[in-house]
Amino acid sequence: MNQVVRLAQSFDEWRTAARELIARGVAPADVQWQSLPGDGDLFSIAPEATDASAPPLRLPRSLVELLESAACFNVADRWAFLYQVLWRWQQGQHDVISPADADGARLHGMAKAVRREEHDMHAYVRFRERQQEQGAPRFVAWFEPAHEVLPQVARHFARRMGPISWMIATPTATMLWDGTTLQAGPALMRGPTERGPAERGPADIDDAGEALWLTYYRSIFNPARLNADLLRSHIPSRFWKNLPEGAIVPAMVSGAANGERRTGQTATVGQRSGAAMIPISAERAQPVREASTTLDQCRRCELWKSATQAVPGVGPQQASIMLVGEQPGDQEDLAGLPFVGPAGAVLERAMQDAGIARDSIYVTNAVKHFKWEPRGKRRLHKTPAQREIAACHDWLEQELHNVKPQVIVALGSTALKSILQDGAATMTPLIGTPVQHDGRWVVTVYHPSYVLRAPDEENKRQAYRVIVEGLRQALRLIVGVASVIDA
Structure with a gap:
């Protein structure tokens, strides 16, 4: 039975x-x-x-x-x-x-x-902000899951959205979050808004966030790189009807098929006569971009991708001496300041021995982003390539123009190459021998990190003496320049 x-x-x-x-x-x-x-x-x-x-x-x-x-x-x-x-x-x-x-x-x-x-529900749920009403959720969303995953997905959004109230409705149930508690409710006969996805035109959207998202989505769409089959495979068709962008994608795909591919790369490419599809190199396909206006926006080389931040120079707005190192290290990358790690401690001691106050000089680096390679859990310094030195030189030129130093102290080979704009420049002939470059004296010394990694104590003492003597030489050169000006 x-x-x-x-x-x-x-x-x-x-x-x-x-x-x-x-x-x-x-x-x-x-x-x-x-x-x-x-x-x-x-x-x-x-x-x-x-x-x-x-x-x-x-x-x-x-x-x-x-x-x-x-x-x-x-x-x-x-x-x-x-x-x-x-x-x-x-x-x-x-x-x-x-x-x-x-x-x-x-x-x-x-x-x-x-x-x-x-x-999929984590990825394709789209909340819409509604007019705030007493006791009503601030954001609402409609989704049609194939399986009964609403409770666990609701817990995910409760963790992600914190105290913001919301409701997710499905054909079989609803979940409401008031900022502190999840509550289950009955199914809705329709979505939480009267509007359907096909009606989400620019004039119809009262959610400023959704309108901004659609504006952004249109701006990043590149018809020349459209792969409609790949687009459909990444986002199953059953999700499109409830996505805000689902109402505008068909028109953009249609436009790409009707000739917009020609102008999808750059304006200059679109103006060229010839075949409908113009084969060009990847470099020439890049759009014309305005020059970076701040160091944080710099994308002239690839180093920004793995660095925490760009590290600018520090010091007086105008200083007689500028110290130029190679690049930020691990601690400098995290702090956003040059020479604050172990090499900075060596430089600080050398300046004291040379009779130079740190707050009287300008300290910077030839390369502004930290180049490194992983070694276990550590980030180990990696010497910048010549193309990276060249890409960053404009920022050093700006510092030289603004600070107007009379003497530049090149701390190491990378700094020397950047200052002289000579990829073949070597340190050895110039140590102890200042040279004139673009109306300024250039003094060459070892980088303070060389003192830390020198093979034995004698080499450490010799490298440190070169740094101290170079700094003293910079002071003497300033006195000499002042004497000439006074005379």
Whole structure:
């Protein structure tokens, strides 16, 4: 005789009922599972004494997680199938959770589909801001999931959006977040707004955030690089109707097919006569960009991608001496200031020994972003390439123009190459021998980091003496320049 179990569409309720049935030794074939709403207890059968000899129900965490995920898979026989898996496990058939087993393969497939649906819902839910009303959520969203993943997705958005109130509605349920508590509600007959996606034209959008998003989306669309098939494969068609951009993408795709590809790269390319598709090199395909106006915006080389920030020079607006190093180090990259790490400590001591106050000179680097390579958990310095030195030279020229130093001290080979604009310049002939360049004296010394990595104590002392003497030489040159001016 079949025994009927009534339960709501809830994993917790199914688990409670399944545990009771397992304890009674009820086989899967003797159970009829229903997801219909009803009154009374979960069981329509009369109470029976539980078999005291029934083994306790102990499941590995991995099986519990699989069952819980698969319980969200929207299929009519899911509760019966999950009970069958549970029964087989309790009977000692532990291969039921193996993908090689027929039931195991289905179980894993259901869990995988549910996880994918969660991911898609994270990606494609679009909130719209509404007029603030007393007790109403600030943001609302409509989504049509293939599986019952709303509760776990709602927990994700509650963590992400903090105290901001919102509601997500689906055809089967709603979840409301008031800033502190998640509440489940009934299904809505339609989306949370009267407007449909096809009506979301510029004049129809009262959500300023959504209007700004569509403006941004249009601005980044490049018809010359459109791959419609790839676009469709990345975003399944069932999501497009509820995405704000879904209303404008068809027109943009159509425009690309009707000739806008020609002008998609640059204005100069579009003005050229010839074939409809003009093959050009990747470098020439880049649009004409305005020059960077601030150091933080600089993209002249690739170093900005892995650096924390650009590190500008520091010092008086006008200084007689400018010290130019190679590039920021690990600590400088994090602090945003030059020479604050171990090499900076060596330079500070050398300036004291040379009789120079640090706040009287301007300190900067030839390259403004930290170039490094990973070594375990550390970021190790890597010498900039000549193209990176050249790309950053304009910023050094601006500093020279603004500060107007009389003497430049080149701390190391990279700084010397940048100052002289000579990729073949070497330090050895110029140590101890100042040279004139563009109306300024250039003094060459070792970089302070060389003192730290010198192979032995004698080399460390010799390198440090060169730095101190170079700084003293810079002071003497300033006095000499002043004497000439006074005379």
